[in-house]
Structure formats: C-alpha cells, structure tokens
Amino acid sequence: MAVYKKTYRPYEGALTARWSRLLVIPRYAFEDLHRRKFLTTFFFASFLYPLVCAIIIYVQHNASALSLIGAQGAQHLISINVVFFLSLLGWQSMMALFLAAFVGPGQVSPDLANNALALYLARPFSRTEYVLGKMSVLLILLSLMTWVPGLLLFGLESYLEGWSWAVDHARIASGLFFGAWIWILLLALLALALSAWVKWRAAAGTLMFGVFFVASAFGAVINGIERTNWGHLFNISYLVGSVWVWLFEGGQPTTNGAIFFRAPRGETLPLWTSWVGLAALALVCFFMLARKIRGAEVIR
Amino acid sequence: MPENDSFIAGMSGVRFVRLMAELAGLPRSEALERAHEAFFYVGLGEVRYRALGTYSLGMKQAAKLAQAIAHGPKLLFLDEPTNGLDPPARLRMIQLIQEIRDHGDLHLIVSSHLLRDVEECCDEVLILKDGSIAAFCNLEEERRANRRFLEMETRGELNGNFVEAIRALGCETAPGAQGRLKVVLPDGLEIRRLYEIAAAQEVQIRRLNHRRDSLEDIFLKAMEAADGRL
Structure with missing residues (x-):
C-alpha cells in the first residue's frame, strides 16, 4: 500500500501495548488545544495567582527583601495558614471551572456529532478506556492548575519555614490534594456528561456554568421560600466548600470555606449531606455518560 | 466501516x-x-x-x-x-x-x-430474514450448477425419441409446451452431444440457454413465505 504503488498491503509490524492506546486520545486532544491560542493563554494566565503566592511566601521569609522595600513588619499582614491555601485552592478551582467549560464540551461532542464513536469502539478499545482517555485530558489540565501548584507552594513554605511546619500542617497538604481531586473529578465528569448530551459546543459550555450558578440560585430561592438551609444541596460550590473545610481542618473548623466555595455562617448542613450531594451528582454524570457512550444502539 | x-x-x-x-x-x-x-x-x-x-x-x-x-x-x-x-x-x-x-x-x-x-x-452469501439465516450459498457453486441447467426450444412438437436419447445419456428432462424442454446435464457431458443427437433425430434446436439463477432469485426464494408471498 505504498503511496506510489497504490496497492493494499496487510500490516505485519509490531503493535503497541493495549494500555498505552489510552494515551492516544489525550495526545491528540492536547495537540488540538495547543492550536487554540486563547486556551493556551488562559491556561498560562491561570498560574499568575500561584506565582503571586510564591512571591509572598518567599518575601515573607526574606527579611532583606522586606527591608529593601521598606516593609519590615509586612510578614505579619499575611499569614501562611489554612486560609492562605484554601484561598489558593478556591481561586484556582474557579479558574479550573472556566477552563473545563472551554475545553470539556469539545471532548465528546465532536465524536458523537457525526457518529465517530462507533469507529473508536470498533477497535480493541472499550467504552471505559474511551471515557478515561477523554477524562484524562481534563484531569491533567485541571491538576496542573489546582493541586500541583498548591503542593509546590506547600513545599516552598515547608522548605523556608522548616520541615516541622510541614509535619504540623500535613492536613493542609492532604486537603489540597484530595480537595482538588474531588473538584476536578466532578468537573471532568460533568463536562464530559454535558458534552455527550449537548452536541453544540457553546451550549454545553454555557450549560456548565448554568449547572453551577443557576442551581445555586435555585437553592437560594428554596431557602428563601421555605425558610430552610436544605436548598444548599443544589449549590455545588457550597457542597464542595464544606467538604474542603473538613479536609483542611477536620471537625474543628476555623473558617467557613474558600473564596467562591464558602458556606454562609449559621447555614451549615450536616457534612454527610454534602458528601451525598456530590456523590449523587457524580452518579448522575456516570448515568448520562453510560447512556450516550455506546458504539451502537441496541433495540430489543 | x-x-x-x-x-x-x-x-x-x-x-x-x-x-x-x-x-x-x-x-x-x-x-x-x-x-x-x-x-x-x-x-x-x-x-x-x-x-x-x-x-x-x-x-x-x-x-x-x-x-x-x-x-x-x-x-x-x-x-x-x-x-x-x-x-x-x-x-x-x-x-x-x-x-x-x-x-x-x-x-x-x-x-x-x-x-x-x-x-x-x-464468494459466499448469507441471507438473513428476521434475524435468522434464510439461505446460505456459495456463489461459485451456484454458478457451476447453473451451467448444467439448460432451457431448450425445439422446432414443432418434441420428438419422443430425442428426449429418450438424451435421457439415455444421463440427463434429467422436463418437457414443456410448444417444443420447450428443460434439461439438467450430468457431469462430463458436453452440450455438443445434444446437438449431435438432435441432428441424428432430425430435431431442430432453435434456442438453448443456460439458466441464469441470479443472487436476486436466490434472495427472493429465501424471502418467500410458506404461502408464497414475500
């Protein structure tokens, strides 16, 4: 089948390992994303906040730098504590939502729009591998935006403050890691599920914001009308925020969440309801994906 | 695909x-x-x-x-x-x-x-009807079988001796109206022999065709219901 011969020839070369074929999907997706200049710019711009945080941590531990700018007492203005890292996670997670809304809808919908999914699944490639491959694009990008810079900053602070600080505040590191993973898994699932159901990319992206903002507004209306706090179950940022607080501080919280992910004081729900709410949302996403990610419709 | x-x-x-x-x-x-x-x-x-x-x-x-x-x-x-x-x-x-x-x-x-x-x-055809196999055939075998099946038209009324003579060669025959005759040739018999017998019996063969049982015929037969309707 050489180009100049124009004849068919069977393939007799080596095949790649079955597990490695999963990585083909993110590689192609990253090539596509790289061509979209806006997304590349947005992705790199999202590291501004962690960069500022890194400068703050560095300057706070560097007396000569502080005296150079004439701010000897400035280290007392900002404390490197739970609030500092929760704010970082909150801000980065909001950036992650925007990125997921831009990137996510383009993952599955082009494959479904013209029935290309059947060709993926006609190969030795399962539905699970397909979903994992597509999801890994978002998981990698969102990880780089959330827990990776968070843990790097935690490492920097530990290095400058001393390793005893790291041991004393190990819960912050685990909170950053697991808290970010809860958020990015939820975002990835929601983005893929919406992408699978809404073929128009722009509509799917808008719907992602809708799920977060309209649902929380709906919850606030329920709270207002019924004079209850249970409407917060529709508020995803509330659910995530309350879980984060527990992950960062355990049962004795000193804060009520992070920026954009705050639970209003006096309006708290039992923690288990937040876990159940998030699990229910994940299950709905799984169900939506399972309904749509099929090679062929089987009618019995 | x-x-x-x-x-x-x-x-x-x-x-x-x-x-x-x-x-x-x-x-x-x-x-x-x-x-x-x-x-x-x-x-x-x-x-x-x-x-x-x-x-x-x-x-x-x-x-x-x-x-x-x-x-x-x-x-x-x-x-x-x-x-x-x-x-x-x-x-x-x-x-x-x-x-x-x-x-x-x-x-x-x-x-x-x-x-x-x-x-x-x-090379091979499988015809499905309502999810079940209605027919399976090897196209080359079908073509070969068709080559042995002849439809013949002779002039005037069929001469009984001619039919007997070709039956003696091992052919299966089915006489029809107006000198028409369907013949299934045994293996190894050349068509030329039929012409020789016809000449000897003074029968004119005016037309001789191989049966053309196309895939469409096979398909229609397979799709035919018990009552003869499709």
Whole structure:
C-alpha cells in the first residue's frame, strides 16, 4: 500500500501495548488545544495567582527583601495558614471551572456529532478506556492548575519555614490534594456528561456554568421560600466548600470555606449531606455518560 | 466501516485515519505512514489534509474505507460500502474491495442490500430474514450448477425419441409446451452431444440457454413465505 504503488498491503509490524492506546486520545486532544491560542493563554494566565503566592511566601521569609522595600513588619499582614491555601485552592478551582467549560464540551461532542464513536469502539478499545482517555485530558489540565501548584507552594513554605511546619500542617497538604481531586473529578465528569448530551459546543459550555450558578440560585430561592438551609444541596460550590473545610481542618473548623466555595455562617448542613450531594451528582454524570457512550444502539 | 457517516468533522482526513490506526495498535510513525498510504490507495491523496466535514458523500465513503484498512485488519466488516455513491464512484469502490479481497491477508464481510455488489465482491452469501439465516450459498457453486441447467426450444412438437436419447445419456428432462424442454446435464457431458443427437433425430434446436439463477432469485426464494408471498 505504498503511496506510489497504490496497492493494499496487510500490516505485519509490531503493535503497541493495549494500555498505552489510552494515551492516544489525550495526545491528540492536547495537540488540538495547543492550536487554540486563547486556551493556551488562559491556561498560562491561570498560574499568575500561584506565582503571586510564591512571591509572598518567599518575601515573607526574606527579611532583606522586606527591608529593601521598606516593609519590615509586612510578614505579619499575611499569614501562611489554612486560609492562605484554601484561598489558593478556591481561586484556582474557579479558574479550573472556566477552563473545563472551554475545553470539556469539545471532548465528546465532536465524536458523537457525526457518529465517530462507533469507529473508536470498533477497535480493541472499550467504552471505559474511551471515557478515561477523554477524562484524562481534563484531569491533567485541571491538576496542573489546582493541586500541583498548591503542593509546590506547600513545599516552598515547608522548605523556608522548616520541615516541622510541614509535619504540623500535613492536613493542609492532604486537603489540597484530595480537595482538588474531588473538584476536578466532578468537573471532568460533568463536562464530559454535558458534552455527550449537548452536541453544540457553546451550549454545553454555557450549560456548565448554568449547572453551577443557576442551581445555586435555585437553592437560594428554596431557602428563601421555605425558610430552610436544605436548598444548599443544589449549590455545588457550597457542597464542595464544606467538604474542603473538613479536609483542611477536620471537625474543628476555623473558617467557613474558600473564596467562591464558602458556606454562609449559621447555614451549615450536616457534612454527610454534602458528601451525598456530590456523590449523587457524580452518579448522575456516570448515568448520562453510560447512556450516550455506546458504539451502537441496541433495540430489543 | 459503518453504513452511516462516521467521522470527526473538524479533523483532517489523514489525521483522523492516523488516530484510528493508533487506536487499533499501530505505533505513531507507522500509523502516520499507513494513513497517507491508505488515503492515496482509496483515491483521496490530494484531499487528505482537508477537514472531513468538507468532503462529499463519495469522499466520506472512501475515507471510511481508508480508516478501516489503514491498520491492516485480519477481518473487515463493510456495511453498505456503496451507499449513496454515483456509478463511477460505486465502480471504484467495488474495485477497491475486490483488490483488498484478492491481495490482502484478510477476511471480508460485506453487508449490503445491493445484490449486484454482493455478487461482485463475495464468494459466499448469507441471507438473513428476521434475524435468522434464510439461505446460505456459495456463489461459485451456484454458478457451476447453473451451467448444467439448460432451457431448450425445439422446432414443432418434441420428438419422443430425442428426449429418450438424451435421457439415455444421463440427463434429467422436463418437457414443456410448444417444443420447450428443460434439461439438467450430468457431469462430463458436453452440450455438443445434444446437438449431435438432435441432428441424428432430425430435431431442430432453435434456442438453448443456460439458466441464469441470479443472487436476486436466490434472495427472493429465501424471502418467500410458506404461502408464497414475500
């Protein structure tokens, strides 16, 4: 089948390992994303906040730098504590939502729009591998935006403050890691599920914001009308925020969440309801994906 | 190769085929090389960098064939491969399928309601009705059997001696009206012998045809219900 011969020839070369074929999907997706200049710019711009945080941590531990700018007492203005890292996670997670809304809808919908999914699944490639491959694009990008810079900053602070600080505040590191993973898994699932159901990319992206903002507004209306706090179950940022607080501080919280992910004081729900709410949302996403990610419709 | 459109509209043809080849297990460089080869092979070499969404229907069919063969499969399913193609494109597609069948180390399964395409591409035919096998035949055997079945027209009333004489040669016969006669030749008997006997019996053979039991006849027979309706 050489180009100049124009004849068919069977393939007799080596095949790649079955597990490695999963990585083909993110590689192609990253090539596509790289061509979209806006997304590349947005992705790199999202590291501004962690960069500022890194400068703050560095300057706070560097007396000569502080005296150079004439701010000897400035280290007392900002404390490197739970609030500092929760704010970082909150801000980065909001950036992650925007990125997921831009990137996510383009993952599955082009494959479904013209029935290309059947060709993926006609190969030795399962539905699970397909979903994992597509999801890994978002998981990698969102990880780089959330827990990776968070843990790097935690490492920097530990290095400058001393390793005893790291041991004393190990819960912050685990909170950053697991808290970010809860958020990015939820975002990835929601983005893929919406992408699978809404073929128009722009509509799917808008719907992602809708799920977060309209649902929380709906919850606030329920709270207002019924004079209850249970409407917060529709508020995803509330659910995530309350879980984060527990992950960062355990049962004795000193804060009520992070920026954009705050639970209003006096309006708290039992923690288990937040876990159940998030699990229910994940299950709905799984169900939506399972309904749509099929090679062929089987009618019995 | 599915019947319906199956492509990623915004992706170039060669990149799409390369992606599919990589998912089938080809290494990156091999997948790229074979994607280009497959595109040239199906006649789309000049448009391989164009987005698939801009292809015509015939080009999309060819691109689907390219993605199906790029990784050199051992078993190839083609579902209505000539669907929506104009006559030259259909001819080209049939030629490609025949070439793949003849040159490749692969088994080919063509699903089609266009029986002529099936006759041209396949050795064996399986006819399904309501999800069950209604008929299975080897086309070459059918053709061979057809060659032994003759329909003959003789002048005037059939001479009884002529019929007896050809029966003596081992032929099965079924006389009809107005000198018509159906004959099944035994193995090894040449048609020339019938003419010799006819000459000896002074019977004129005015017409002699091989039965042409096409795939369509086989299909119609298989689809026929017990009461004779389709």
